[in-house]
Amino acid sequence: MLYRVLGFCFLVLCSEAPLTAQTLPLQFRSKLAPATNATMTIEEYEPKSMLVVPAHPIKRSKYPFIDVHNHQDGRMAQQNLEHLVREMDSINMRVMINLSGENGERLKQSVENMDKKYPKRFITFANVDFSIDRMDDPDFGKKAAAQLEQDYKNGARGLKIYKNLGLTVREPSNRRIPTDDPRLDPIWQKCAELGIPVLIHTGEPKSFFEPHDRFNERWLELKQFPNRARPGDVYPPWEQVMQEQRNLFRKHPRTKFIAAHFAWLGSDLKRLGEVLDSLPNVSTEFGAVIAELGRQPRFAREFFLKYQDRLLFGKDTWEMTEYHTYFRVLETNDEYFDYFRKRHAFWKMYGLNLPDDVLKKIYYKNALKLFPHLNAAEFPQ
Secondary structure: OHHHHHHHHHHHHHOOOOOOOOOOOHHHHOOOOOOOOOOOOOOOOOOOOOOOOOOOOOOOOOOOEEEEEEOOHHHHHOOOOHHHHHHHHHHOEEEEEEOOOOOHHHHHHHHHHHHHHOOOOEEEOEEOOOOHHHHOOOOHHHHHHHHHHHHHHOOOOOEEEOOOOOOOOEOOOOOEOOOOOHHHHHHHHHHHHHOOOEEEOOOOOHHHHOOOOOOOOOHHHHHHOHHHOOOOOOOOOHHHHHHHHHHHHHHOOOOOEEEHHHHHOOOOHHHHHHHHHHOOOEEEEOOOOHHHHHOOHHHHHHHHHHOOOOEEOOOEOOOHHHHHHHHHHHHOOOOOEOOOOOOOOOOOEOOOOOOHHHHHHHHHHHHHHHOOOOOHHHOOO
């Protein structure tokens, strides 16, 4: 046997062929260590951390909370809400705000369905129809405001503006309509008159407007969803889009605005603070951007303490288990734990360990100021 091994080694040394599992005789192949997968892509790479640290996963928030950013679409008009309410109860969600209320008869049916079965567990926001044929009407703003007033009478308690305004809403001439277009002023004025907030999603993450190259932090998401890119030959620059939003806020100081997704400044909290400082009629919520906060726990904690009266709890999509990560970031001092979606965050999360008085404001007290029809006595004081 020894001579056979030595003979084989001599042949290998004399050969130009590389030594691989395929060139070895069958009886020797099992002795080799497993080869690494050199063809694995970054999408497939899911390393398991060897770090062992204290962990305090949370499946139910410490205090009842109001989610100001959720979407149930028109299903709320027909949906059997029993299962949804059970899931809400399991995570301690007291009130869900459905931003996708639409308008007219569909909104009315949704409100009636919710209020009849589960009063004060849901709040519905109306939506404006920005279809291109309507935008050709010089009285569009006045008509939209009139529809909003009717929606308010039918139970809507807020207005949700989608990201299409400022990006894709256009006139028949194909001219883009900016968020601060004066023709829309009657809508914002009506909201001030009715005393209802406007939750407005403007733009997209800044990375979507940047080149899709190796330096782009959202490279994986843009690879998986190329249509999320906002190239400069099709869309206006990110700074312009967001400035139009702030122009709108400044132009209507009597209207209460909620800048969705931390105004896409979750990665630049100093700048977000400057926006809040200059615009007292604006609050913000962290739907879909908790990953930005969980990677900068010290600075984010300082921000939450400083602006504790201006921040609202928001999640965006309804997936019950994903709320657990939000609770853990807000409530614990945990280190180095996973986010639930790699394309949004390839990094790890850290807890902010917010004090109870701040948690109460984030979870429900700040929202109660915007929705006085809710009974504050039903929440902890």
